[in-house]
Amino acid sequence: MAPWWQSAVVYQIYPRSFADSDGDGVGDLRGIAAHLDHLSALGVDVVWLSPVYRSPMDDNGYDISDYTDIDPLFGTLADIDALIEGLHTRGIKLVMDLVVNHTSDEHAWFADSRDLSSPMRDWYIWRPARDGHEPGSPGAEPTNAGSFFSGPGWQFDPASGQYYLHLFSPKQPDLNWENPAVRHAVYDMMRWWVDRGVDGFRMDVINLISKTYPLADGPANGPGGLCYDPSIVVEGPRLHEFLREMNREVGLSEKELFSVGEMIMVDAATARSHTDPAAGELGMVFTFEHVSIDNGPTGMKWDVVPLHLPALKANLAEWQDEMADVGWNSLYFENHDQPRSVSRFGDDSEPFRVASAKTLATTLHLLKGTPYVYQGQELGMTNAGFTSIEQYNDLESTRFFAEAVAGGGDPAQLLAAIAFKSRDNARTPMQWDASPNAGFTTGTPWLAVTPNHAEINAVAAIADPDSVFHHYRRLIALRHDLEVVRQGRFALLLPEDERLFCYTRTLGDEVLLVVANWSSEPVALPSDLPDRSGAEVLLGTHDSTGDELAGWESRIYRLA
Template sequence: MREFKLFLIAAMVASASCTDVWWKSAVVYQIYPRSFMDSNGDGIGDLNGITQKLAYLKDTGIDAIWMSPMFLSPMYDFGYDIADYRQIAPEYGTMKDFDELMKTAKKLGIRVVLDYVPNHTSNESEWFVKSAQRDPKYADYYIWAHGKPDPKNPDYMEPPNNWISIFRKSAWEYNAVRGQYYLHQFVIGQPDLNYRNEKVREEMKDVLRFWLEKGVSGFRIDAVNMLFEVDPAKFDGRYPDEPLSGARGKTPDDYDYLIHKYTRDQEETYEVVYDWRAVLDEYTEKHNESKIMMTEAYTELALVMKYYGNSTRPGSVPFNFNYLGDLSNKSYAREMKKTIDLWMTYMPTGRVANWVNGNHDQSRLASRYGVKRVDAMNMLALILPGITITYQGEELGMTDGFVSWKDTKDPQACNTDDPVNYYKSSRDPTRTPYHWDATKNAGFSSAASTWLPMADNYATVNLAAQMAASKSHYKFYKDVVAVKRLPAVRSGDLDVRALCHYVLAVARLLPGHPVVVGVMNLADQQIAVDLSSMLLLPLQLQVEASGVDCSLEKGTKVQKNNITMPGHCALVLSSVDNCC
């Protein structure tokens, strides 16, 4: 009997080790469905449009698509206010359309990752409607609190405290049906769920299971560090005021006016994330495919690292927003090395790194870094160890579009009530539709107008033009994606060198396999690069990918001690023979 038990344990370990952990060196492509491809001519991107373009993503070498929410929603925050987690928004299609997308993606070998928005629902959700009515099942699904008397007007109850919404003004909204205020850390139509209620935690696990049953390969978790608020039991049943930040120029309506010690980064959050990881692991065994979980938490690095898990429980892959936020068009080789080293130093042993160049909430890569750095930043995110996240259009070097005050849709901008400075907080420019070609509406839609206006430069910056060009951002991106498949990049050691102020070199080394090194010249002028200090590199190297500003072509042999790189050139080189 003892031998049989040992055999079972060994079999279980062997089975787990055979599971396809596909995401450890994956390219994940974020799709904002509303702006990717419109299949029915209504000016709004949809599921069938995504399905039509999956072959393009396959040809590019994408491993998985992460789709921003396409669930039933009144669209106050364009899908991040979910009315029903188990239904598809009509403007995006039907569940049949989703199933067809899954079928096509599976046939092409592309995984599908969904955006999971657990902090809040829509105020049109059945859960919220019943909670407002004090239905016994749903009464405590949300954060409700009584107001406090206004000292100037005893007949008026003020919000319970001074908490502010990310989208400005009070984070509390009065509900006349319930006779209480509800918390919304985002727009008024996004009431916060109550994660101190075990029923809510189980309900949200069931949402994950619903989509896992449909075969999705994982989830991106939205605003995860805002799931919990401070326990009111610690403050005599009330929610305390948050302290003032003292930030210059901020008013009581601005989110940064306060320090958010009671509404973010509560310790209970991590266990919920680990519980979700356990749900995904149920389906890892069931589908023989490891499920990816990526978490969004804009917070300090030490807290971010806790999402990876602890000594007993695995967690998620927290987004590397240090890489996204700390680098700019003013960053050069040493700053880049420092930012890379910071994540790799803090990341727990055995975990998977990730490199995020952009998303639907940030200005596009080409607008933040400048068009001249598109190849360099795409290369860096692809050649570093771990997961690469590419936001749609960044493979082309798409820039932010201009969206007038009249055309602005983003509630974050609209809530400023400022027709002059609205653009400073608007996310619409990074959400303008994808540029497929130079035809009407960039080939995105046959409609007379699109939900957001097209960027002005679509006639020259588009996929068709870049496919036809001898050199382009897209062709370079595709070449580097192919390099990412090489063993040294998938699992080799990392060596990052700031060779001078302007030149960064990133080598990936794995014994018995060709070495791979990415080199970027961030200067305006030509530089002769010497890689001799990287002792494990062989003397002769071969160009595997050459950016638009490089004179060297693919296949060219170079000597490591004398590589001529024009200004803003990004190159990927490999050893001709196996290294090390």
């Protein structure tokens, strides 16, 4: 029998931006609890909650100072208990974000670790200065590792005279997973949350937890001779061992807990190895390959090139084929780290925003795997439209801009790339209604509300039977109702077509045909597509059924 989450649809909530109950301008747990009927109406099965743990908020909660407490910004443990109860009452499960590659530098573990004589010194990755260099001097870092957030991946600690590794912010020191005490402290924490009613975990950058020792210099491919090659820090030699141990100790498989690992630079074959039920590791993983398709020759997200649809189709098809019989796909175009898909892959101008948002959704949700809906995606929310670096909050964006400008980069070009790809595009407040702050807060929002909220909001979408919201609702219902959507075999059609994304899903004698026009111009359907005579249109973006698709039109056929 297939695991329950293979029939589920997940809704991601970024708490800071979802709904503010107390007027301080920041979303919170009570704000989420007040909008659970929205999730019920949409029909989702799972809520993935981005971090609400106690945190100094250097990286908006992904720097955790206490794993078993709620940050006062978001509420209390009583509030999370009430949220769990409210979700469970509606038949919706709760998945928490698990951030255990690193902690905050304000976590009690790290405070103890700073003491050279502490038993917890080995809970983090400490190293002396490079041979022949004065500790703390330029170039004295133990290796040339760069941080994903720009700059060196080592931070000097004057109190102990050594450096600690941080693959992200200096306020996010990496844990030493080689230490069994670290691993079992993590498992204890996970069991604590499961006992509290949590139904599983989304695991942040989980394929970074196993490091390759001894730590050494990598290719100097970044400013200042730093190494920014992520391949040297992913999929370390003990990763499979650690994930199997976690599964066993927490009971991920035994208790049928939801588990998805965010894995940087993972390919389909590697994902299969982690999600094969026989491996006893994870239920599914997040890939980054398909959301890197519009990265330019440097491979950096800020090096933006136009989307080449055949490349995207080929990548998604590769994952569908590789995971067809073993393992499981996670399906997403948006999350808290990605820009809005209708602005990135679709056409957010009128009159195509609604149609393109629907067509992107159709293309994704009819694939085999577990679909993820990011808050506001069901409304067709767009990128923020910020025009100055001062409007951004995102640490990744602001650090990149400062470093690139210092290196002689053109500020206008840099801002254009950031406006297109910044994580803040997904973090603007949820657009509930047409009021001045979109119904998100009665105070001043922590990040500016997107100006188009007067037209794009939940109240308007729910009132309009032809809205993006209701299209998502119908797609989710199809997955719940039809086994062929959940388990049917995928076959890509027209792989080289630069405008049409077409494929079939087949289970026994039942065949679904998905045809989607990923352009703003009308497209005639080729004659070599499967015969559609007598076919039933299960769902379409337009009322037409002819041999031409309008701009951004898509249809789902059940073939006769």
